[in-house]
Amino acid sequence: MLSHPEVSSAGVITAEPSRVELLLYVNQYRRNVNTTGEKVDQNRVVLTLVAVDGEWRIAKAIAV
Template sequence: MGTLVEFVRRPRVLWRRPARIRLVPALAVAIVLAAAVAGLGWWGDHRAGQRDAAVRQALATAPAAAKAIFSYDYRTFDDSVANGRTFATGPFGKEYEQTTAALKQTAATQQAVVAAEVSATGVVTATAQRVELLVYLNQYRRNVNTAGEKVDQNRVVLTLVPVDGEWKVAKAEAI
C-alpha cells in the first residue's frame, strides 16, 4: 500500500464532485429565475390588457355621461336630471343631486336650456378600476336674458369607475 506520507499526499479524487453535478444547482436557479421573469411579464401584460379595456369602456361612456350630466331643459328638468343621475355614483351622485335641486328654480325662472356636446376626450390616468379623462365640453345655452344662443367652452376632468359592470362618473372637476 504505501506509507502514511504517501496516503496524505495522494490526490483525493474520491472527494471531488464531478463538474456536471456542480452545474445542477446553477441550472435549477436559472430555471427558477427564468420562470419568475416570465411570470412577471405575463402579469404585466395581463394588467395592461385590463387597463386598456377599462380605458376603452370609459371613453365609450364619457360622451353620453357628460352630455347627460351637463345638459338640462327647464321644460323637462326632472327628466334631464334623472338621466344625468344614471351616470353619477358615490359622493359625486349626491353632489349632483344637490346642485341640480338648487338649480331647478333658476332654470324655470330664466327658461334655461343647456345642451352639452363633447368635442374631444383624452386619457389623463388609467388603471383597471379608475380612469380619469379630460373632456372638452361645449355648452350651448339659451335663456330669457340672452339674445340667441351662447356657447361656453369648458374643460372637465371626469373620473370614471366601474359600478356593477357599467362605468359611472365618480368625480367631475372643471379646469
C-alpha cells in the same frame, strides 16, 4: 333658458383596469329670451370613472 352641452373632444389622462381619468372638452350652448342668438360656453372637465359590478360609474367630476 334653454341649454344643451356637447362634448367636442375627450382624452385619457390615466387608465387602470378599474379606474379611468378623462379630460372632456365641453361646449355648452345656451339661449334665453334676454339675448339674441346662442351663446357658447367652453368648459373643461376632469371626469373620474370607476368600475363597479361590471359597470363604469362617475366617482368625481372637477371643472378645470
